[in-house]
Every structure is written in structure tokens, then in C-alpha cells.
Amino acid sequence: MSPVLKPTTDLANRIALVYPSLSDAHRRAADFVLQNPLDTATMTIDGLAERSGTSTATVTRFVRALGYGGYGELRSALSSALKLAMAPVDGLADARAAAGSTFATLVTALKDQSANLEEAISTLDEGVCSRSIDALLQSRRIFLVGSGASHYVASYLEEGLALYLDANVIFAASRGGAERAIRYMMSAGPGDLVIAVSMPRYSRGTLDLTRLAKSRGALVLALTDAPTSPLASVADMTLFAPARNRMLPNSPSATFALADAIITAVARERPDAVEALKELSESLLWTFHQ
Missing domain, CATH: 1.10.10.10 (Winged helix-like DNA-binding domain superfamily/Winged helix DNA-binding domain)
Structure with missing residues (x-):
């Protein structure tokens, strides 16, 4: 077929x-x-x-x-x-044909992800990072967009940013399907920030939603793998995390690490972050296993 x-x-x-x-x-x-x-x-x-x-x-x-x-x-x-x-498919077939044990495959995969993370660190631009964190701290609303593996990175960002920001954090692409996501983006405007996450093979839906919000005056922060990503030409700020994987279409590990770093930087810049974390820890005290 x-x-x-x-x-x-x-x-x-x-x-x-x-x-x-x-x-x-x-x-x-x-x-x-x-x-x-x-x-x-x-x-x-x-x-x-x-x-x-x-x-x-x-x-x-x-x-x-x-x-x-x-x-x-x-x-x-x-x-x-x-x-x-x-x-x-070709990559998976080649990898399966290559000699090596299951253990060797695991080690190689982890080394590849380590290389992705090292490259993500080396491509960071201090000016872009500062503007990105400032935008997160100053925006009235933050919309998150991502699908596929990027969906889970966006979901992680939603949970972390909502804890440390006063802004309304909205995962636009996860509530009610495409029609609801479009309505969210149509409400975006000046003073709002869209965080768009996309790795190869890039989601057309994510790109279209991002363009819609950008056309309405929202600021765009993209988390993607390379300058050749279609998101890079749309975004006002772009942070790169390579997503190479020899056997799979992409790997989100470096993108997750980048998301974690963003949340960490936001928490550091919030003077009330310690108090917010203390309140959360106290409220969850009896749910933890000692």
C-alpha cells in the first residue's frame, strides 16, 4: 500500500x-x-x-x-x-541491521541524547534567554502549543510555569481539540506570549496556531530543534534543542531539559517563589511516601 x-x-x-x-x-x-x-x-x-x-x-x-x-x-x-x-523507517531498519546487543543500543541512545543536550547548551544565546524570561515574567497570559511528543513538553511547561507565575497559563492545544485551540489563539493579542514547541516532523497545526496568534499581536517564543524549523521564522525568540535520534523520528529529551531550565530560571526571578513552593509542599505533605 x-x-x-x-x-x-x-x-x-x-x-x-x-x-x-x-x-x-x-x-x-x-x-x-x-x-x-x-x-x-x-x-x-x-x-x-x-x-x-x-x-x-x-x-x-x-x-x-x-x-x-x-x-x-x-x-x-x-x-x-x-x-x-x-x-x-530507514533509520530503524539500518539500526536493526547493524551488529550490537540490546545493551549497546541503550548506551548509544543515551550518548546521542547527551550530545543533543550538549549542543543545546552550546547554542544558547544570553540575550535571547534574557528576553525570553522577561517575556514570561511580564506577560498577562501565556498560551502553550504543541502536539505529538511536543505535547508532553508543553504540558510540563504548563504545570511548572503555573506554579511560579501570576499570568494565566493556558495549554491551548490540549483543551477541546483544534476548534477550541483556534478560539484561544483568536483571543490572543498584545501583552500575551505564545510558547510553541515543535520537533521534526513539524506539526502544521502548531505552526498555524502560532501564526494566528502572532498575527493578532502576541509575542512568540519557540522551542524547536534548529534554525531551519518553520517555527524559527515565525518566532520573536527561539531557543534550540536538537532532537536527533538514530532510530526514531525525534527525541524530546533535550527539549524537556530546556523546558526544565526555563521553569528554573522563572522560579529564580520570582521573589515569592520560595513561599509558593512552601505552600505547595505543605498542602501535599500527606501525599508523599517517606
């Missing part, structure tokens, strides 16, 4: 952008490409026209509607999208 084109790829994003304005014939071509990217990547323009029930002229106009110069560019984009989608 041919893999379905992932919504995180550039080609899928282009199709989604123009789809509402496409004719019925163009939509048939779009639907076929989305559902059969592997087949399309190896087809001639005549083959795509025949399989999608359209014509070569229709396919040509569809390709141009996507912003490509010709059918060859569309096939190149498909090849790139498929390479992105299949990279974790």
Missing part, C-alpha cells in the same frame, strides 16, 4: 492552501497525489492524468496552481516529501 502524504510536508501544505479554490478536476488530481505519493513520484504526467481521471492540461494547471514551474518540480517535491516521511 502506498503511504499517504503527511500533512507536515511542504507539498501537502501547498495543496491544503489552494484546495478550497480548486476546480473539481484539479481536486481529483490533488486527491490522487495525496493518497498515492509513491506512485505519483514515478509516473509521467500522462500517467497521473489517466489515473486521476483528468487530462494532461488539467494536471499542468494544477501543478502551476501549487506554485511549481512544471511537472518535474512536482515530482522532485514528492521525492523530498517521501524521503522525510520514510527517514525514521
Whole structure:
């Protein structure tokens, strides 16, 4: 069975952008490409026209509607999208084929995460860090956005920041699905901060919500893996944490560490942080196992 084109790829994003304005014939071509990217990547323009029930002229106009110069560019984009989608599968297959014990796999994985963390430390910029913490301390509301593994990093941030900040901390992407998240972002504006978390393969939903809040005047702090991340071009401030993993699509360990560091820095800057932690500890006294 041919893999379905992932919504995180550039080609899928282009199709989604123009789809509402496409004719019925163009939509048939779009639907076929989305559902059969592997087949399309190896087809001639005549083959795509025949399989999608359209014509070569229709396919040509569809390709141009996507912003490509010709059918060859569309096939190149498909090849790139498929390479992105299949990279974790290929990595897992290569790792399984390599000689080594289960113990060696565990050690290698931990060393890789250690390298991610060291790189995260080396890429920190003092000015960006200071502006980020100042924004957290000064914002009236803080919206958190993240999906997949990034969802759990955002959830961790929500719990930690809510303890030490007076601001209303809202995990927009976790309450009531996409429609509710959009309503939260539409309420964002000047004086608010959005913390967007995204690792490869990047979530289109996270990017769209972040752009929506940014367009309404909210400040954006991105936690992502590299300057090439689509979030980096949207954010006002970006903190980087590599998410490389030889066998999996990504690893959130360095991003979790970065989130923990952010919470720690916020707590240090709050003069009442000790008292807040004391009150929490006293209220939870009888829930701890000694």
C-alpha cells in the first residue's frame, strides 16, 4: 500500500492552501497525489492524468496552481516529501541491521541524547534567554502549543510555569481539540506570549496556531530543534534543542531539559517563589511516601 502524504510536508501544505479554490478536476488530481505519493513520484504526467481521471492540461494547471514551474518540480517535491516521511523507517531498519546487543543500543541512545543536550547548551544565546524570561515574567497570559511528543513538553511547561507565575497559563492545544485551540489563539493579542514547541516532523497545526496568534499581536517564543524549523521564522525568540535520534523520528529529551531550565530560571526571578513552593509542599505533605 502506498503511504499517504503527511500533512507536515511542504507539498501537502501547498495543496491544503489552494484546495478550497480548486476546480473539481484539479481536486481529483490533488486527491490522487495525496493518497498515492509513491506512485505519483514515478509516473509521467500522462500517467497521473489517466489515473486521476483528468487530462494532461488539467494536471499542468494544477501543478502551476501549487506554485511549481512544471511537472518535474512536482515530482522532485514528492521525492523530498517521501524521503522525510520514510527517514525514521530507514533509520530503524539500518539500526536493526547493524551488529550490537540490546545493551549497546541503550548506551548509544543515551550518548546521542547527551550530545543533543550538549549542543543545546552550546547554542544558547544570553540575550535571547534574557528576553525570553522577561517575556514570561511580564506577560498577562501565556498560551502553550504543541502536539505529538511536543505535547508532553508543553504540558510540563504548563504545570511548572503555573506554579511560579501570576499570568494565566493556558495549554491551548490540549483543551477541546483544534476548534477550541483556534478560539484561544483568536483571543490572543498584545501583552500575551505564545510558547510553541515543535520537533521534526513539524506539526502544521502548531505552526498555524502560532501564526494566528502572532498575527493578532502576541509575542512568540519557540522551542524547536534548529534554525531551519518553520517555527524559527515565525518566532520573536527561539531557543534550540536538537532532537536527533538514530532510530526514531525525534527525541524530546533535550527539549524537556530546556523546558526544565526555563521553569528554573522563572522560579529564580520570582521573589515569592520560595513561599509558593512552601505552600505547595505543605498542602501535599500527606501525599508523599517517606
